[in-house]
Amino acid sequence: MKKTTKKQNERVKIIPLGGLDKIGMNITAIEYNDTILVIDCGISFPDDEMLGIDKVIPDVTYLIENKEKVKGFVITHGHEDHIGALPYILPQINVPVYATRLTMGLIEHKLEEAKLMKKTKRRVVKQGGQINLGEMRVEFIKTNHSIAGASALAIYTPAGIIFHTGDFKVDYTPLFGESIDLQRMGVLGRKGVLAVMCDSTNAIRPGFTPSETKVAKTFDTLFAENRTNRIIVATFASNVDRVQQIMNTAYKYGRKVILQGRSMETVIKIAEELGYVTIPEKTLISVNEMNRYPDEKLVFITTGSQGEAMAALSRMADSTHKKVVIKPNDAIIFSSTPIPGNEKAVSRIVNELARKGANVIFQDTHVSGHACQEEIKLIYSLLKPKYAIPVHGEYRHLIAGGNLAKDLGTEEDHVFILEAGDVLELSEETGKVVSKVTARGVYVDGLGVGDVGNIVLRDRQSLSENGVIIVSLTLERKTGKLLSGPDIISRGFVYVRESEELMQELKKVASKAIEKCDKQNHREWGQIKSEIRDSLDDYLWKKIKRSPVILPVIMEI
Amino acid sequence: MKKTTKKQNERVKIIPLGGLDKIGMNITAIEYNDTILVIDCGISFPDDEMLGIDKVIPDVTYLIENKEKVKGFVITHGHEDHIGALPYILPQINVPVYATRLTMGLIEHKLEEAKLMKKTKRRVVKQGGQINLGEMRVEFIKTNHSIAGASALAIYTPAGIIFHTGDFKVDYTPLFGESIDLQRMGVLGRKGVLAVMCDSTNAIRPGFTPSETKVAKTFDTLFAENRTNRIIVATFASNVDRVQQIMNTAYKYGRKVILQGRSMETVIKIAEELGYVTIPEKTLISVNEMNRYPDEKLVFITTGSQGEAMAALSRMADSTHKKVVIKPNDAIIFSSTPIPGNEKAVSRIVNELARKGANVIFQDTHVSGHACQEEIKLIYSLLKPKYAIPVHGEYRHLIAGGNLAKDLGTEEDHVFILEAGDVLELSEETGKVVSKVTARGVYVDGLGVGDVGNIVLRDRQSLSENGVIIVSLTLERKTGKLLSGPDIISRGFVYVRESEELMQELKKVASKAIEKCDKQNHREWGQIKSEIRDSLDDYLWKKIKRSPVILPVIMEI
Incomplete structure (x- = not known):
């Protein structure tokens, strides 16, 4: 095992590409010179307003741009929000994946489904084991969580040790297997830890999560x-x-x-x-x-x-x-x-x-898999890091996690509440966010990845609220004369049978709009369409306070 | 004050027209011979799947059909789920409204907005006061709730007393005003109560709601x-x-x-x-x-x-x-x-x-306005009714409320878990659901009431998930020859710019479908439309596992 000695004046970068601000889509790059390793690669589930979206995966533009530096994915545990995006990301960045046995089993199941098994280098790491990745070394440390095989990661860099807790709780009496390896944390803390990235999911809850x-x-x-x-x-x-x-x-x-x-x-x-x-x-x-x-x-x-x-x-x-x-x-x-x-x-x-x-x-049949305040305090007390970076939580959880670190003596300006895309540069002397890289959610809808964005979602929102009205007409190419229409059809707007009268009214309003364009000699389709759209929109808002999506369709022969 | 004496073999009907199965839209008719009185008239807020719906009001077909019997609305308190539908329902059934002062103030504000003040007879009732409505008499009894002026109702009918708790809790030390009038309940219980309709919102919660x-x-x-x-x-x-x-x-x-x-x-x-x-x-x-x-x-x-x-x-x-x-x-x-x-x-x-x-x-800055299990037990113990009808709650809450009544001695088959529309007939001897009347939610969308139903909502759901694709074409009337199109436009489907190729493919698929119809001499629009729809649907599902709404639009000249 190579020894990664700590050097003076060295700087390491911590670059979360997701997993902050909301729970899900955990992925963080650690960068030192020509070495990047990536912790986790998860999905998040869509918010309510992401209509029709199945899942959200991270944008890894930064990793692709620095492909030659990326040495591998190190995975803390086998939950979807930590492994779910691998089948989408590995084809873009084909590097080895490191994980403990159960985590790897779950990853392999995904890779098999995505036909990526042959293409992907994988290595199972034992808890307590270490691996070398370029100029860094990673140690997997046993924790407790709601899935077996969960690990914290101690990342040895020339700038110091970065400790990532993964998702964890402290269970002194787990039903199966060992308790979290607090001793090892004590040893590391005594050596000196540069930064701790600590699971803050339950940082607003006092006390201890029960066993x-x-x-x-x-x-x-x-x-x-x-x-x-x-x-x-x-x-x-x-x-x-x-x-x-x-x-x-x-x-x-x-x-x-x-x-x-x-x-x-x-x-x-x-x-x-x-x-x-x-x-x-x-x-x-x-x-x-x-x-x-x-x-x-x-x-x-x-x-x-x-x-x-x-x-x-x-x-x-x-x-x-x-x-x-x-x-x-x-x-x-x-x-x-x-x-x-x-x-x-x-x-x-x-x-x-x-x-x-x-x-x-319902009662008493569940305990959380995440640490509450006293457990988080315990971790900080064992590791006593120079810098604290709360992770895994909404903004208010991160703030609460940061406050715990401050209470335990981390200096105010050594606590970093990061956003996805922040490039945090740390050294023994200073820590600050030095730049910003692309980091956003990429939407997966069916087999489509990234072909649905905010404009499409806004349209879906409008469609969902008031449906769609289509106004179709045919014009003569040479003269612009109306040959047929306007015809009106709708979906998700009203019961057409019960609103026959309204539909007739709409037809009249559309006809008037077309006549108006004709009189003013507006022949541009754009003009005709917006005239139709505006007059129907006005009419409907006044009449029934609704704004369906209005789509004029013009044919020409 | 007229005396409503209890007679032998008399039957009274309890007909909830909403407010069961989910929280909201409370409205219940009490019917004896030619007298119907209606307790509350609330709205419910839309469920997640009711896209674009602003609120839901009750269907009062039964009341309209029995208009001449309906003597008035008696309102327990001024929350939206108890008064919010009055502006919609009063124009359909113009009868007086009875309520305590604050409740009436809030109702009047609504009536003013809806320009219904002049048309609506209103009478403020004091707590402890009674009113006569046809062959029934109603007493307003002070309770505690998260709004002042909340009342339970004792309804004196020739078949016996029906006690409706309204929304309540027991607050021995309210900050303002009196505590719930438990004494009066004791007196009524000693007289003999036929049925209790009891707020079951918190019936699954043990203990007492704090003061x-x-x-x-x-x-x-x-x-x-x-x-x-x-x-x-x-x-x-x-x-x-x-x-x-x-x-x-x-x-x-x-x-x-x-x-x-x-x-x-x-x-x-x-x-x-x-x-x-x-x-x-x-x-x-x-x-x-x-x-x-x-x-x-x-x-x-x-x-x-x-x-x-x-x-x-x-x-x-x-x-x-x-x-x-x-x-x-x-x-x-x-x-x-x-x-x-x-x-x-x-x-x-x-x-x-x-x-x-x-x-x-967040901590300790709120207490519920609804009774927990011990309070519900107290009410049943004071009133000792023959029949128990849990109200105000989801199904599991009603079940829990019913179980409390059984625990306190109400016979198993004297506890009724009703559904909206059930007509429960009660007498001293027997109680059973004898028939069913119309009872459903009517959707309010903008100014439209009832013009959006389940088909429209299903369309909105489809539109919201995958958007809409419109395929337009113009045919020659005589020959059925394709004069123009097919053209494709979409909304809420994909970024068109980034999916130019896919849009071209869709055009080809649509063209093929039209050719196929032409060859097979299918000239009916219905046939052409369904051929287009089916082939695009097939293609898109295979290609990207999505099912947008596909709308073929055919023009003819």
């Missing part, structure tokens, strides 16, 4: 209370430890487990193959074997805990699931908390399930 | 902690007591109060005129006087606590407010909890405010 053990106790109680009926547990597919825990409880109570939902089956299959999940003997059965067992011998573990419309639980709630029919007295345990924005979707499903007589249970 | 006094203490602490900076408090305009409380605290700490937001100014003006708010001497100033006072002498009380895009707080956050500019160190207190569905909007504003350096405060 996963707490949930285990609740599950035991719930299984004991529901001995005579079927149990259905909804949780995140990626929460491998939670699924393990539910399977163990099922085994203890003599129940068979059925996994439901594509991602649930995929993730658990990968986790089992890689030894991250141990399925208790004869516990897992397929949904087709369901009828061989009475209800009280069954547990379903299903996707859909966020109310996702296409997930298995939604299909059960809507009676569109092919195999599983909700019965009165089914106990349905939500082992998750709605992510902000999903509350209504979750409510909808809970009501549907309640309507079918199911007993829906 | 408003709790919030008062928090405000005092927050004002003491923020002596040197400006304070901005966001809350509901309709929460008159809260606003009073903030004004009192402001007065105590020597600050001037500025109200922001149209509804805030209107509601407080009405409340003050009617004596529901007492503005401490010289405390209220206009925003134009703001500059005469230093920051530490000012408090703004503003709308926008739910992240509403057009509210005053949003405009401050987005720097589009004409007068108020957020400064670093402003303390911004959210005295409210986000209503499910509004979390993301609230988050967005909080982040914007934090970005401007403001200190955003």
Whole structure:
């Protein structure tokens, strides 16, 4: 292992290309001279106003422009907001990917689907292990999170150590595996850490995030209370430890487990193959074997805990699931908390399930995967960095994370609340944002990447609010004489049958607009179109206070 | 006062026309022989999938069909979900409106705006007072809620007493006015109550909703902690007591109060005129006087606590407010909890405010206006009704409310979880749903009422996801020969400039479809249109997995 010695007056750059300001799309470049390494490469899910968008991936223009410097992606853990964009980005920057085993298993599943396996160099790193990337060295350090294999990264650069926590919590009593490697952090802190990039998701919450053990106790109680009926547990597919825990409880109570939902089956299959999940003997059965067992011998573990419309639980709630029919007295345990924005979707499903007589249970069946204030303080206290850079959170979370660092002694001007695209240059002496690079979300809609932008989204917004009216007419090429039309059709505007009169009025208004152009000898299509558009727009706003998209279509023969 | 004596074998009907299954659009008819009275007449706000809809009002077909029976609206309190539909419904059924003073003040404001004041008979009822309506008698009973003047209704019918709680909580120590009239409920319960319709909004929450006094203490602490900076408090305009409380605290700490937001100014003006708010001497100033006072002498009380895009707080956050500019160190207190569905909007504003350096405060500055489980139990224990009908809540809340009634001794089959439109017939002997009447939401979009229905909304949904493509062509009338086109335009689909090639491809696909029709001698427009639509749809799905709305437009000359 090469030794990356710290030198005087050296500078390193930290360049987040996403993952700040909102939760999702985590990707950060660390740059020293001719070496760039990239931490994570995630997607974010679209905001409400991004109509029709499936996901958002980072713009990696800066990495492409510096292709020859980029040595690899180092991935902290296997959640979508940290690995989901790899299939889109790797074809643009073909560099090796480094991750712990489960994370790599999940990445490989994506690469297989995208037919990128052969083209992509991959290397599994053990927790505690180190890799050399150009002039930097990266150490993977065990943490706790809601997925196994989560790591913090210590990045040794000639300018000093940059410590990135990844997504983490401190679980002194994890159900499976080891606790977070606090000792190593102590050792690093004693050596001297230049900067800490710390997960701030829960930085506004006081106290400690409870241990996963707490949930285990609740599950035991719930299984004991529901001995005579079927149990259905909804949780995140990626929460491998939670699924393990539910399977163990099922085994203890003599129940068979059925996994439901594509991602649930995929993730658990990968986790089992890689030894991250141990399925208790004869516990897992397929949904087709369901009828061989009475209800009280069954547990379903299903996707859909966020109310996702296409997930298995939604299909059960809507009676569109092919195999599983909700019965009165089914106990349905939500082992998750709605992510902000999903509350209504979750409510909808809970009501549907309640309507079918199911007993829906929410309480004490989930703990967060992210550190609260006391845990964040612990990390800063162990690492005592010169600079603090809160990451992973909305602006208010980053501010709160920064305040914790200040409370623990980081100097006011050594705390950086960055925006995506900021180039932060750090040395032992000074730290400041020296420039800005391109960093924005690229929209993925179906198979299209980047062909939908803000103008298209604005149009979708207008269309969604009031629909579209199309005014068509045919003109004679030579004379500009109206040969046919104007005809009016609409979609998403009003019930045409019930508003026959209004449609006739619109036709008259359009005709008048055309006549006006004719009289004033306006022959330009642009003029005619805007005359039609303006007069209909005026008329509709006055008449019914609505502004549909108005599209005049002119044909010429 | 007429005495409405209870008779043997008499039956009364309870017909909710809204307000069940979701929170909002409260309206319930009580019918006995030739008397119908209607409790409340509210709107609901649109669900996410109701694109472009401004509000939803009840369908009152049943009331119109029985117009001669309807004796009046009795209104429990002045919130939008209880009074908001009156301006739409009164022109259809012109009957008197009965309410307590503040409620009536808020109703009158609406009637003025809708120019309905002269046409509408109104009568203010005191709490404790009774009115006769045909063969029924209604008593208004004081409750506590997040607006003053809230009442429960005891409806005396020949079949027995129906008790409707309205929206309520039990506040033993309200900041202003009296506590809920539990004694009267005890008296009524001793007499014998046929049915209770009980607010179930918080029926899944254990314990007691805290008193408003709790919030008062928090405000005092927050004002003491923020002596040197400006304070901005966001809350509901309709929460008159809260606003009073903030004004009192402001007065105590020597600050001037500025109200922001149209509804805030209107509601407080009405409340003050009617004596529901007492503005401490010289405390209220206009925003134009703001500059005469230093920051530490000012408090703004503003709308926008739910992240509403057009509210005053949003405009401050987005720097589009004409007068108020957020400064670093402003303390911004959210005295409210986000209503499910509004979390993301609230988050967005909080982040914007934090970005401007403001200190955003959420903790302990709000209590619910609705009863939790222990309070609901108290009401059932006082009234001991024969029948229990949980109201005001989503399905799971109604179920939980019903379970509380059962726990307290109401027989299993005497608890009714109703749906809007159910006609529940009750007598001393039996209770059952005997029929169903029309009850649905009518969509209001701009000035249009009911001209947007599910087909239009489905179109808006499709338009919002993938936009629209218009294929236009001109045919010769006699021969069906293609004279011009096909031309393609799109909105909300892709950046046309960046997808020139795709647009050319679409033109080719459309041309081919037209040729195919020509060859097969398909001259019907319907056939040509569906051939074009299908082939473009196929092509686009295969090529980019998207399904825009495709509208062929054919002109003929």
